Amino acid sequence: MAKVSVIGAGNVGATAADVIARSGYCHEVVLLDIKPGLAEGKALDIAQTAPLLGFDTQVRGVTNDYKAIADSDIVVITSGRPRSPGMSRDDLIHVNADIIKSVIEPAVFYAPNAIFIIVTNPLDTMVYYAYKLSRLPSQRVIGMAGVLDTARYRYFLAQELNSSVQDIEAMLLGGHGDTMVPLPRYTTISGIPVVNLLSKDKLDAIIERTKFGGGELTKLLGTSAWYAPGTAVAQMVASILLDQKRVLPCSVYLQGQYDLHDIYVGVPAKLGRNGVEEIIQLALNEEEKKLLLTSAEAVRAMNAVLKF
Numbered sequence: 001m002a003k004v005s006v007i008g009a010g011n012v013g014a015t016a017a018d019v020i021a022r023s024g025y026c027h028e029v030v031l032l033d034i035k036p037g038l039a040e041g042k043a044l045d046i047a048q049t050a051p052l053l054g055f056d057t058q059v060r061g062v063t064n065d066y067k068a069i070a071d072s073d074i075v076v077i078t079s080g081r082p083r084s085p086g087m088s089r090d091d092l093i094h095v096n097a098d099i100i101k102s103v104i105e106p107a108v109f110y111a112p113n114a115i116f117i118i119v120t121n122p123l124d125t126m127v128y129y130a131y132k133l134s135r136l137p138s139q140r141v142i143g144m145a146g147v148l149d150t151a152r153y154r155y156f157l158a159q160e161l162n163s164s165v166q167d168i169e170a171m172l173l174g175g176h177g178d179t180m181v182p183l184p185r186y187t188t189i190s191g192i193p194v195v196n197l198l199s200k201d202k203l204d205a206i207i208e209r210t211k212f213g214g215g216e217l218t219k220l221l222g223t224s225a226w227y228a229p230g231t232a233v234a235q236m237v238a239s240i241l242l243d244q245k246r247v248l249p250c251s252v253y254l255q256g257q258y259d260l261h262d263i264y265v266g267v268p269a270k271l272g273r274n275g276v277e278e279i280i281q282l283a284l285n286e287e288e289k290k291l292l293l294t295s296a297e298a299v300r301a302m303n304a305v306l307k308f
Helices: 011-023 038-047 090-110 123-134 146-161 200-211 213-221 227-241 286-306
Strands: 002-007 026-033 058-063 074-077 115-118 141-143 246-255 261-272 275-279
Touching: 002 011, 002 090, 002 227, 011 026, 011 038, 011 227, 026 038, 038 058, 074 090, 074 227, 090 115, 090 123, 090 286, 115 123, 115 227, 123 141, 123 246, 123 261, 123 286, 141 261, 141 275, 146 200, 146 227, 146 246, 146 261, 200 213, 227 246, 227 261, 246 275, 261 286
Parallel strands: 002 026, 002 074, 026 058, 074 115, 115 141
Antiparallel strands: 141 246, 246 261, 261 275
């Protein structure tokens, strides 16, 4: 049985730990945070749902004790400052880069064989930074963004079409944020292209809402979302631990794919027990290529701020 450690016991980290624990596909979940008592308390609360939900996963919390994550199969990093109203992902870059550096070095020391899933924003820049700092193979350092963005896209489509979200398949490319690239041509409802079911105006409105989905929730909540992001993490963890080889949109390291080099950006990737087992290259039209290039340029601009 597997072990998963989640670094950062805030809302996203605790939700991810909760969903992973109740799934039953790993024997232990460790929740780690720098705030005394926070991880311990949340882990205990999650553990006490086991008799009610019927799972046997061991859940424990620790304060800044990286020895506890030793032998982890997967390490999820959610540590970082969340966005507050009016704050862009760009505003977060320096403070969260310092946090990533303080976390990734001890995490790799104690769990050198783990696959790392990065959730901290600005996502594509933070996962690239984590990859450079960790010196791990790129297939073992993955960013969670597209799974969440696609879930929002699918939900909005289901609401507009008055249909089940389970019948909707969708794909997005690009950076996590305002420049993401939803792909209507690769979006279907029970195999029917969505472009045949919705007018261009309605589809464009859904795409725009998806692009600013995080900001919409921040305005409502006063902080970043957590239920959907935490559950998105759990879906990636399941695909890796169970070797499901699901094709999911993730921020992965590109070395020529989509004509992009030395950059982390969202594309479809097959996730299995080795992490990123294949990067899927979609046939894009000229407009889609242009949008992806624009998104990648925005990611590079954020990367340049850190000068690495």
